Amino acid sequence: MDERLQRILPRVQKPARYVGGEYNQIIKDKAEVRLRMAFCFPDTYEIGMSNLGMRILYGCLNDLPGVWCERVFAPWGDMEDEMRREGIPLWALESGDPVSDFDVVAFSLGYEMAYTNVLNMLDLSGIPLRSADRPGLRPLVFAGGTSCCNPEPLADFMDLMVLGEGEEIDAELLKLYQTALDEDWSKQQFLLEAAKLGGVYVPSLYEPVYDENGLLIEMRALPGAPETVTKRIISDFDSSYFPVEPIVPSTEIVHDRVTLELFRGCIRGCRFCQAGYVYRPVRSRSAEKLVQQGVESVKNTGYQQISLSSLSSSDYRGLPDLCDGLLDYGEARGISLALPSLRADNFSMDIMQRIQKVRRSGLTFAPEAGSQRLRDAINKNVCEADLLESCRVAFAGGWNGVKLYFMLGLPTETDEDIVAIAELATKVLHCWKQHASNKSRGVRITVSTSCFVPKPHTPFQWEAQVSMEEYKRRVRLLRETMTAKAITYNWHDPETSYLEAALSRGDRRVGNAIEAAWRSGAKMDSWSEFFSFERWMQAFESCGLDPAFYATRERTQDEVLPWSRVDMGVRADVLWQERERSRAATITPDCREKCSACGAACLLKGGKCDG
Amino acid sequence: MDKLRLLFEKTGRAVYISHLDLMRTMQRAFLRAELPLRYSEGFNPHAQISMLLPLPLGQESVCELMDFRVYADCDLAAMPAQLSAVLPEGIAVRSAYEPLRKGRDLKWLRVRGRFIYDNGATQALAEKLAQFYSRESIVILRRTKRGEGESDIRPAIREFSVQAQGSEVLLDAVVSAQEPTLNPELLVSALRQLAPELVPDAAYFRRTAVYDAEMQEFR
Numbered sequence A: 001m002d003e004r005l006q007r008i009l010p011r012v013q014k015p016a017r018y019v020g021g022e023y024n025q026i027i028k029d030k031a032e033v034r035l036r037m038a039f040c041f042p043d044t045y046e047i048g049m050s051n052l053g054m055r056i057l058y059g060c061l062n063d064l065p066g067v068w069c070e071r072v073f074a075p076w077g078d079m080e081d082e083m084r085r086e087g088i089p090l091w092a093l094e095s096g097d098p099v100s101d102f103d104v105v106a107f108s109l110g111y112e113m114a115y116t117n118v119l120n121m122l123d124l125s126g127i128p129l130r131s132a133d134r135p136g137l138r139p140l141v142f143a144g145g146t147s148c149c150n151p152e153p154l155a156d157f158m159d160l161m162v163l164g165e166g167e168e169i170d171a172e173l174l175k176l177y178q179t180a181l182d183e184d185w186s187k188q189q190f191l192l193e194a195a196k197l198g199g200v201y202v203p204s205l206y207e208p209v210y211d212e213n214g215l216l217i218e219m220r221a222l223p224g225a226p227e228t229v230t231k232r233i234i235s236d237f238d239s240s241y242f243p244v245e246p247i248v249p250s251t252e253i254v255h256d257r258v259t260l261e262l263f264r265g266c267i268r269g270c271r272f273c274q275a276g277y278v279y280r281p282v283r284s285r286s287a288e289k290l291v292q293q294g295v296e297s298v299k300n301t302g303y304q305q306i307s308l309s310s311l312s313s314s315d316y317r318g319l320p321d322l323c324d325g326l327l328d329y330g331e332a333r334g335i336s337l338a339l340p341s342l343r344a345d346n347f348s349m350d351i352m353q354r355i356q357k358v359r360r361s362g363l364t365f366a367p368e369a370g371s372q373r374l375r376d377a378i379n380k381n382v383c384e385a386d387l388l389e390s391c392r393v394a395f396a397g398g399w400n401g402v403k404l405y406f407m408l409g410l411p412t413e414t415d416e417d418i419v420a421i422a423e424l425a426t427k428v429l430h431c432w433k434q435h436a437s438n439k440s441r442g443v444r445i446t447v448s449t450s451c452f453v454p455k456p457h458t459p460f461q462w463e464a465q466v467s468m469e470e471y472k473r474r475v476r477l478l479r480e481t482m483t484a485k486a487i488t489y490n491w492h493d494p495e496t497s498y499l500e501a502a503l504s505r506g507d508r509r510v511g512n513a514i515e516a517a518w519r520s521g522a523k524m525d526s527w528s529e530f531f532s533f534e535r536w537m538q539a540f541e542s543c544g545l546d547p548a549f550y551a552t553r554e555r556t557q558d559e560v561l562p563w564s565r566v567d568m569g570v571r572a573d574v575l576w577q578e579r580e581r582s583r584a585a586t587i588t589p590d591c592r593e594k595c596s597a598c599g600a601a602c603l604l605k606g607g608k609c610d611g
Numbered sequence B: 001m002d003k004l005r006l007l008f009e010k011t012g013r014a015v016y017i018s019h020l021d022l023m024r025t026m027q028r029a030f031l032r033a034e035l036p037l038r039y040s041e042g043f044n045p046h047a048q049i050s051m052l053l054p055l056p057l058g059q060e061s062v063c064e065l066m067d068f069r070v071y072a073d074c075d076l077a078a079m080p081a082q083l084s085a086v087l088p089e090g091i092a093v094r095s096a097y098e099p100l101r102k103g104r105d106l107k108w109l110r111v112r113g114r115f116i117y118d119n120g121a122t123q124a125l126a127e128k129l130a131q132f133y134s135r136e137s138i139v140i141l142r143r144t145k146r147g148e149g150e151s152d153i154r155p156a157i158r159e160f161s162v163q164a165q166g167s168e169v170l171l172d173a174v175v176s177a178q179e180p181t182l183n184p185e186l187l188v189s190a191l192r193q194l195a196p197e198l199v200p201d202a203a204y205f206r207r208t209a210v211y212d213a214e215m216q217e218f219r
């Protein structure tokens, strides 16, 4: 270990997160490694190590012969200060080598608020921020992850972006890159070849064209650029790679447990949900395989909790078998099961009670909207009767806390819809009064609201976000309506949502604002101790940009969207049709009930969704 | 077979694993090795393990002792290899045995220190250090559970020797392990308070042996 680092470590908070050496980390013999990749997660170790996508790709890429993929995380403020003072560049955990020594520097982009961390990590590595300032083939700087479905805000900084699921395309890309290195290609030559792989968006091959009012009128494809770049998926998810020997951090992280991935995609089609649209189509893993992966992972890690991850666990067909299988193994060994993202509509009493035997966790529902009309408009297929029935079962079974999540500012929302949130919470309270098996401990009902952020590739991608003032007015209205003592109301501040809305639907110019914000000190923007709204507003202004143009402006159907060259599977006309249905509060049946031919099936080998 | 003791090392990158995290790491290692570690009864069972002398963060040790309980007989000769294979880099188990002595008999601790002076360390400097630590009393301000107070750490230093080598002064000290516990870091704090000109630019410590009151190796 670098002696300079050794001197710093005693002075920083939680030094264990900076040194690597954890159980199951992958160490390779440098003499046998031809390509070194620094896999950068633009947030803290605790957040990054909890990310299943990162764990999957880490294992998957290290399975490639000749490739060594190491982890890099964003240092916390105290560590960054020490590093800058001592002139220590950012390093990768496994080898301790500086990131600038690596051939490939890849970022995982899961949320827009991490964008400044990407720039900060490049800077801490001593790598020029902009792709244009990196003329050589080494290092290759690219990104993947959900946020890449609008690649434009970070377009100037990335050599390329990978769309969709990385398991296959990342491997193809690294192989091509190795050839490019071996044959001494120019960077341009490599990028042109990479663009042919499918699923690779090369920003420098597209040129945004604006009109005199600053409206985007064309994403011009330059010679060699594909007309559209279609995301990649794993067709055969059941037999795809899963890391049953994940790294076990030596210090506590956010999700410190085994996580199993039940399925990818979602059958539901909630109109506000980006994940629901961009991860289509749904592909599941068999219960048998999941039990086997769960047992193996537990044995290889010593974890005593298994969490079942998916967008909507109740929709997993094999859920009873899976829970039985895991509990059969786990009950005697004190292993508990966490089942997040259960739906309120088909909440299974049986499963809940089996899980309860091991450990009782809090109950969370996300009706998202208070009234049935608005739930229909957003296609959130939860009805009040089901929600209350689920609560009844839970209260009768001894639960005494429920958390309810809502969004304010959904398209078409009226004051009536807002008041309906309070009414729904009150009905949940009555339900407890009637059915609680144990009233002595009281009840805690928590209502949380956040400000809706319209996202690319959803039916709401053309919608205006409500202004911050309007959101605050709606919060006040709800607060005044919600009077019962047993109900706690928490609301998120709208500032972050406003910025998120501006970044997520931003065009290439927004990249300048991101850089300006970073230059004036922005980093770790998802952490309240670092986030400064004023700094961001000044950054936008200094670039001659208005965040409202991106956040609170409604787009017309024919406007060219910055992500128009990106195909995430669902056709734009289907998205528009869904938006129209939303205006009419018409629900669209889920994929299992009736396929609405969204286009995502074409991504599958065989071309048919199984639901 | 019920109460057992482990002798293990914690060196290299593992020195940054905190006491609490080490307990969790050990517990998971037992699960990975499928060894019959015993848990307490009750609603929130916890593993029955305890460190005899918690190691301060950042210090190395080749003589850590941990007591634990098992619910079934196990092969003590095989255990060190079984556990070492599933522990993070830097933690290695040396032996497992049924302890003959109670943890409270542990009294003294041998530490090796490396004091690093960026401008070089001379024999003269080493001698000044030796003189400093052989004063009759070394009264320093230290934070204790009861707040800040003065205390004399000199009685807690039993042996002390130094040797200059390149830019380092190597220390070899025997200090009180418990009642009172002398964290070797206090050797540097004392310099900072009483002889600032001798403060090293960096100091690293490693526990090398533990003894009972009669200076017999404690196991």
Ligand code: SF4
Pocket (backbone or CB within 6 Å): A267, A280, A281, A282, A590, A591, A592, A594, A595, A596, A597, A598, A599, A600, A601, A609, A611
């Ligand atoms: S093609 Fe049909 S079944 Fe497949 S994701 Fe689209 S709507 Fe659902």
